[in-house]
Amino acid sequence: MRHLNILTFITLFTLVLTGLPSPCHAFQSHPAPEGLYVHQMSHVLFIGALAYLYWHLGKSSLIASRGWHYMRLFCLLFLVWNCLTFAGHASYSYLSVDDFVNMGTWQSKIALPVTPLKLLYYLTRFEHLISVPAIFCLFIGLRLFYREVCAEEEK
Amino acid sequence: MINLPLVPAIIADIGGSLIVIIVAFLSAQYAYRLTKIQPENFLWGFLFYLCVAMTAFATSRGVGHIVRQFLILSGNETAWRTLSPFSGGINTLLITSAASVIIYYHKWLEAYEAIQIEVGKQKVANAKLAETAEELHEMNLNLEEIVEIRTQDLSISEKKFRHFFENSKDMVYFCNDGGQVSDINQSGVEMLGYQERPDKLDLHSFFKDVEDLEKYLQTLHDNGFVRDFEIEMERQDGSLCHALLSANAILNEKGEVVGCEGVAKDMTRIKTITDQLISQRKMASIGQLAAGVAHEINTPLGIILGYSQLMQDDFSKESEEHQNLNVIERQTKACQKIVADLLKFSRQSASEKVQLQLNDVIEDVISVTEHSLNMAHIHIIKELAADLPLISGDPERLRQVLFNLINNAHHAIGENGNVTVCTSAPPGNTTITCTVTDTGRGIPAEIQDKIFDPFFTTKGVGQGTGLGLSVTYGIINDHDGSVILESPTSSGSGTSFHLSFPILITKTNI
Incomplete structure (x- = not known):
């Protein structure tokens, strides 16, 4: 029942995000921002799923292996990464070509003045600093499981 | 003001994407191995699908980012603008897929828990089974030990009782x-x-x-x-x-x-010994009685004999009184002989023992009795051992013993038969034996224990006093010997009297 509630919440949240008032036609067209919105919603869905898994792993008594701690860490880091990426997509949508210098070259920069929005975008470009440790946590967790299972089978 | 160069971000983007793709594939490989090792574990299945989704997403996104950087830096931004919606769309789909896998995690977990519960029950059952098996094993081991110990005990007991039985x-x-x-x-x-x-x-x-x-x-x-x-x-x-x-x-x-x-x-031997002891005691009692009677009677008999002889002088020989006194004298002498025999039986009479050769005594007796035996067609067979050791004895009384035995043999045979007298000295023995055997009618078993009693006789009145064998018994005992009756003999008839005498121990035969 608790899982159902979480799913209901995620669904309602998505509906609120997507249910912006607009003219209602028999056939709805899909202008450019729609793809971004859907992508952002998928990040939100992923955030919710990871939060749920993080919470569930924390309360499960059956799971005693150390590998599950890494799995929880993976959830947490990926959740943060999703937030960061969500913020990156959002901030980028507010920037224009004028905010960049030498676009398409190795000398490309963010044009002055550096606003908080520009700074946020700049920081989000380093999202791999989160995703790489996150995927390593997944890897380490699985490797621990594998070794434990091998040791168990050897018995 | 400081510009924010995007080169570090570009490098981080390309490098990070590559690393994420590689690590995602390695993770998927471990997840795959886990499902292969324990295919029944639903959690490994969940992790495998999660890894597949994450690897697909990491690959799609990483490749997309790398391609974007290269296209933009190579001046093909237009191409990227064409590809961008596809890349973003695929990424969106893959993020949703990964999220979907995670959302259904609880179902995986429920399945896992259900299986774990069953596995737990199975483990408990297996543990109980193993415990029971162990108990059974121990019981079996103990049983084997107990059986082995019991078998050993049984074997020892069987051996003990078999030994007792056999020996x-x-x-x-x-x-x-x-x-x-x-x-x-x-x-x-x-x-x-x-x-x-x-x-x-x-x-x-x-x-x-x-x-x-x-x-x-x-x-x-x-x-x-x-x-x-x-x-x-x-x-x-x-x-x-x-x-x-x-x-x-x-x-x-x-x-x-x-x-x-x-x-x-x-109990045969014990019974024989007991019978002999009883007989000896009986004979000893009778001997004492006989000796007492003989002593008491001997004196009056002497007086009667003396007076009857004196009174004979007072009457003429032809007179009736003289004849009567002669009868008295004769019967008194007969009584005295009986008394003398009783004294011999009771070993009260005087005897002089000398070294003698029993064969000589036998020869003497046979020479006296042979004539009368031949008259009745009874043959004397002598089987006398040569070099018979000497014994200590009264020759006169031993002659009487042999005379009695041969006389009894004569009486038992009547006419036509054999009387065998044999002597022997078995090597190593301290006694010599003399056996007198006849071929007569034998002595019935029911009177065999009475034949040595004084006055016991099977002869008719006046034919014997019943003191012959009693006197024989008394004389043999007086010589520290023994007399044993065997009737019937080993031949099935007749009677044997086995006499034994201790060998005289002299300096020469020590």
């Missing part, structure tokens, strides 16, 4: 209710007169007296046991054996007697 000097037997022997030891076989156990042996057939057998069986059925039951058994060779029998009945489930197990002790 017992008494008869130990097991037989059925009909007397058929199922098992008997060697002593029992020998006691019944066999060298080896015959195939079939009926114990009851050895009972000489039917009444004894009936009483034995009755007691066994009534009491369940028989204790110290004296019986006379007739051996296979016909000889008698006195036995003391104790037995227990063997009962079946219904309490019926189906057989018996018992022990029989051969």
Whole structure:
């Protein structure tokens, strides 16, 4: 029942995000921002799923292996990464070509003045600093499981 | 103001994407291995699908980012603008897929928990099974040890009782209710007169007296046991054996007697010794009595004899009084002889013992009696051992012994027969033996224990005083010897008297 509630919440949240008032036609067209919105919603869905898994792993008594701690860490880091990426997509949508210098070259920069929005975008470009440790946590967790299972089978 | 160069971000983007793709694939590989090792574990299945989704997403996104950087930096931004919606769309789909896998995690977990519960139950059951198996194993081991110990005990016990059974000097037997022997030891076989156990042996057939057998069986059925039951058994060779029998009945489930197990002790030798002791004591008592009577009678007889002889002088020889006194004198002398014999029997008479050769005494007696024996067609057979050792004895009294025995033999044969006199000195023995055997009618068993009693005779009135064998017995005893009667003899008839005398110990034969 608790899982159902979480799913209901995620669904309602998505509906609120997507249910912006607009003219209602028999056939709805899909202008450019729609793809971004859907992508952002998928990040939100992923955030919710990871939060749920993080919470569930924390309360499960059956799971005693150390590998599950890494799995929880993976959830947490990926959740943060999703937030960061969500913020990156959002901030980028507010920037224009004028905010960049030498676009398409190795000398490309963010044009002055550096606003908080520009700074946020700049920081989000380093999202791999989160995703790489996150995927390593997944890897380490699985490797621990594998070794434990091998040791168990050897018995 | 400081510009924010995007080169580090570009490098981080390309490098990070590559690393994420590689690590995602490695993770998927581990997840795959886990599902292969434990395919029944739903959690590994969940992780495998999660890794597949994450690897697909990482690959799609990483490749997209790298392609974007290269296209933009190479001045093909237009191409990227074309590809961008596809890349973003695929990424969106893959993010949703990964999220979907995670959302259904609880279902995976439920399945896992259900299986774990079953596995737990199975483990508990297996543990109990293993525990029970271990207990059974230990019990089995203990049982084997117990059985081994019991078997050893049984073997020792069996050996002990088998040893007792085999080596017992008494008869130990097991037989059925009909007397058929199922098992008997060697002593029992020998006691019944066999060298080896015959195939079939009926114990009851050895009972000489039917009444004894009936009483034995009755007691066994009534009491369940028989204790110290004296019986006379007739051996296979016909000889008698006195036995003391104790037995227990063997009962079946219904309490019926189906057989018996018992022990029989051969009492023949003890009975013979006992009989001899009784006889000796009896003879000693009679001897004392006879000696007392003889002494008391001897004096008046002497007076009667003296007065009768004196009175004879007072009458003429032809007178009736003289004749009567002659009768008195003769009968008195007869009485004196009887008294003298009684004294000899009771060993009260004086004797002078010298070294003598028994063969010489025998020759003397035979020379005197041979004539009368020949008259009755009785042949004397002499089997005298040469070099017979000397004995100490009164030759006169020993002559009387042999005279009595030959005379009795004559009387037993009547006419036509043999009297054998033999002497021997078995090597190693301290005695010599002299046997007088006749071929007469023998002495009935019921009077054999009375023949040495004074005044016991089978002869008619006036034919004998019944003191002959008594005197013989007294004289032999006085010589520290023994006299044994055997009737019938080993030939099946006749009588033998076996005399034995201690060999004289002199300096020469020490």
